Amino acid sequence: MTSASLDLYHKWSSEPLRQRPKISVIIPAYNEAIRIVPTIGAIAAHVSSFDEPWELIVADDGSTDDTVDLVEGLELPNLLLLRAKQNGGKGKAVRRGVSEARGDIILFADADQSTPIEQFDDLEQQICAGADVAVGSRSASGADVKNKSFMRNVFSKGLSFAVRGLLRLPVTDTQCGFKMFTADAAANLFSLQIIDDFSFDLELLFLAKKQGLRVAEVPVSWTDAPGSKVSAGKVALEFVRDLALIRLNNWRGVYDQENHTLSPQRIRSWETASPEPNPEPSRATI
Amino acid sequence: MIISTERTESDGTATVTLEGRFDAHETADFRRVQDELEADGFETIIVNMTQVEFVDSTALAELVRGMKRARERGGDLILADLSNPVRVILELTRLDSAFQIV
Numbered sequence: 001m002t003s004a005s006l007d008l009y010h011k012w013s014s015e016p017l018r019q020r021p022k023i024s025v026i027i028p029a030y031n032e033a034i035r036i037v038p039t040i041g042a043i044a045a046h047v048s049s050f051d052e053p054w055e056l057i058v059a060d061d062g063s064t065d066d067t068v069d070l071v072e073g074l075e076l077p078n079l080l081l082l083r084a085k086q087n088g089g090k091g092k093a094v095r096r097g098v099s100e101a102r103g104d105i106i107l108f109a110d111a112d113q114s115t116p117i118e119q120f121d122d123l124e125q126q127i128c129a130g131a132d133v134a135v136g137s138r139s140a141s142g143a144d145v146k147n148k149s150f151m152r153n154v155f156s157k158g159l160s161f162a163v164r165g166l167l168r169l170p171v172t173d174t175q176c177g178f179k180m181f182t183a184d185a186a187a188n189l190f191s192l193q194i195i196d197d198f199s200f201d202l203e204l205l206f207l208a209k210k211q212g213l214r215v216a217e218v219p220v221s222w223t224d225a226p227g228s229k230v231s232a233g234k235v236a237l238e239f240v241r242d243l244a245l246i247r248l249n250n251w252r253g254v255y256d257q258e259n260h261t262l263s264p265q266r267i268r269s270w271e272t273a274s275p276e277p278n279p280e281p282s283r284a285t286i
Numbered sequence: 287m288i289i290s291t292e293r294t295e296s297d298g299t300a301t302v303t304l305e306g307r308f309d310a311h312e313t314a315d316f317r318r319v320q321d322e323l324e325a326d327g328f329e330t331i332i333v334n335m336t337q338v339e340f341v342d343s344t345a346l347a348e349l350v351r352g353m354k355r356a357r358e359r360g361g362d363l364i365l366a367d368l369s370n371p372v373r374v375i376l377e378l379t380r381l382d383s384a385f386q387i388v
Contacts, residue, residue, distance in 0.1 A: 006370050034343045041375035042340050049370070074378060113340055116307070147311055226310035226344065 023054035024103030028093035062087035091200025110177030112225035126216035136178030142219035199242035310344035329361025
């Protein structure tokens with residue numbers, strides 16, 4: 001990176017965009033006070049260097065620590081902070097972010113920088129080559145995985161096997177928190193997607209397959225970031241439950257667009273309304 | 287992360303070059319290197335960060351701790367040749383004014 005790149009960051013961090021962003025980056029955040037600012041810094045330094053208009057969206061998920069105050073205190077003009085009064089799950093936070101995103105390309109990236117933002121370039125290349133969705137993958141050939149615990153490896157392999165068997169997805173790693181979408185694909189998928197917790201990625205990829213979207217799996221560098229809040233065992237159990245739920249939803253026609261009542265505009269309206277009570281029209285049909 | 291050191295005996299300065307991701311997984315190694323350099327009489331440590339892609343909060347805290355300890359001993363911990371991500375992270379955390387940066 002050059003001083004010119006640093007100048008681009010300083011411009012981004014001091015001047016509001018005068019045009020619609022080309023790129024939207026969404027960080028879902030739940031109690032990320034210890035990590036969120038360095039992550040924002042790394043993302044801002046890299047994406048600003050493209051010299052394209054871009055926006056950063058931090059979708060807080062009801063954090064009870066200082067996450068919101070820290071992000072707000074940065075006073076970055078092109079950072080949109082979405083607040084939530086209560087914790088609703090990573091899937092819900094990302095969905096709220098997507099509903100506000102204005103870019104032609106939308107990336108969501110975990111707050112721990114476990115997949116470095118530099119991997120953006122490889123995913124974007126796939127989108128530019130015609131993919132609707134590009135997913136970071138820790139298991140695709142060429143991936144570089146560091147510090148992944150033994151138990152996490154075991155769960156990952158087991159779940160990957162289950163995903164291939166039950167949903168027949170053409171992706172070996174559904175859960176990497178680094179995924180990119182065209183704006184159209186994001187609007188489409190997130191209008192149908194209803195799972196709020198960690199399995200939402202799985203549902204997105206199932207929906208992408210169901211709709212015949214082009215999905216590219218991109219090997220990435222990945223580090224098991226210290227301080228992960230993910231309980232592998234708990235997530236694995238939820239994951240298996242949600243695998244069955246997705247199959248059931250599909251069988252009942254929940255994901256058929258003609259039966260679906262949600263639109264991106266509708267998501268926007270109820271996500272920004274008072275969270276009490278939380279209307280989930282699709283869940284009511286399950 | 288890769289840590290390499292270069293010692294300049296004449297002025298009591300050591301340069302520690304970091305490469306890769308500097309996070310909580312790596313702080314123990316960094317502290318060990320600083321301990322060794324201090325034990326060998328190097329008061330001022332220059333940390334070259336040209337090749338550092340990311341610094342997390344724990345690593346930032348370790349750098350601050352190292353800087354305070356060096357200053358208590360009459361030396362300093364100086365950050366040098368920052369990569370852009372590291373520079374931006376230091377700016378956002380407002381630690382850029384705490385360190386001597388060259």
